[in-house]
Amino acid sequence: MILCMMANQPSGEAIIVAVLSALPPPQLSDLANCISALFRRRQLRLSYLLSSPTLFSLTLRHLHSLSLCHKSLLIARYLLYNLSLLRNSMQNAAATPSMYSFARMKLRDLDAVLLLLLLCELHQHDSQRLIETPPSQWRILLRNHVSCKILNLSEFGGFSTFEVLNEYVELVAKCSNFVNVMMGCGGEMGLGKAETEVAAAAAAVVALPSVEVSAVGECVICKEEIMEGREVCELPCGHYFHWTCILRWLGKTNTCPCCRYRLPTDDVRREIDRIFEDLARMGDGCSSCA
Incomplete structure (x- = not known):
């Protein structure tokens, strides 16, 4: 059933779907429960953000103060954390030490990520309405846009495993697309260039x-x-x-001198690529054993 989501998708999404398709039902169910808990926390935070005029105003001001590279970095860190859930599920392991450093976002940065993603969603859904509405009214506009969704997702346990995983794939795709568009500013803020060497974290x-x-x-x-x-x-x-x-x-490179195995780095973009490569190998391995 999950395989039907692969049509016309970028390689990153195809990798995610292939890995999900290869997971046995018990492991897939455990992953869906983990993602559901993450979504519930995200929705509670988003609900609080949209219900507080003061918090919304401060978050919007913080978001406006960030450069495109900083915005991309925040999205990349959020993407990295979400990708780590799937890889760790495949490995039946906890997050690596470097993952915790990426996952520990300041609360205001997490709020900025959630608000930015929501603004992008509304812009895609009804760009003209967002343009015509003054920023002072964005909170009401966004709250109306997501009110039904927040109510439905407040008890995500009622959704099927497929619906939860589909929501996860869409989130990863949205973050990946945003980061890929911003790759042009990769010289700043840890979004490194793939052709250069980088030290291990x-x-x-x-x-x-x-x-x-x-x-x-x-x-x-x-x-x-x-x-x-x-x-x-x-x-x-x-x-x-x-x-x-x-x-x-x-201290100079993160690769093993013998086999080129790559250790984690403090380069967010490189870590995203590394996880996608790990997931691709895991998916291929599971497919060959099937």
Whole structure:
């Protein structure tokens, strides 16, 4: 049933749908419950934002003060958090340390993201009405636009798994499209260029384990032997290196010297691409096992 959503969709959406289609029903149901809880929290916050003239005014003022690059960064962080839900569900794992740094948005920034997405939705639905309405009346206009939806979504548990996941795919697509349009300002605010190298995130490096090797090997960075019983650094891909060597290496690039496995970075755009690549591999793996 989910496969019917793949028609005429960008590659990112197709990846998401392929992964969802490959999940077994129990895992798909658990993911839908997690997304439902996220949507409920989002709707409660949005409802509060639209019901408070003071909060709405402050949020709109904050939104107007942001450059296009800052707006894109906020949307990218929100997208990254939502994508991490799916990847972690596929891996049956909790979020990585770097994910928490991206997910910890200031409340005013979260409000700005929700308001920006809502304004984009209204502009797509009725652009002329939004243009003709003065900003002082936008709160009433937006509240009327979403009032029925908020009431329906306040008890999202009544919706089917398909409807919840369809809403999730639409949210990811909306955020992805916004970020892709803003890629032209990628030189600022962490929206990096894919062709340049970037250091691994400090949180990801700190989380790397120290292990004692049981056999003699070689550190491919310095080309010296790793003696049996020595404490070395183990990357998630399973390769071992001298601590001094790998720390210097990861300070310049986030890839493993042996297999090019990529560690998390503090570059939001690169992290989005990395998650999409992970999801594409997971989807292919699930399809080949089917």
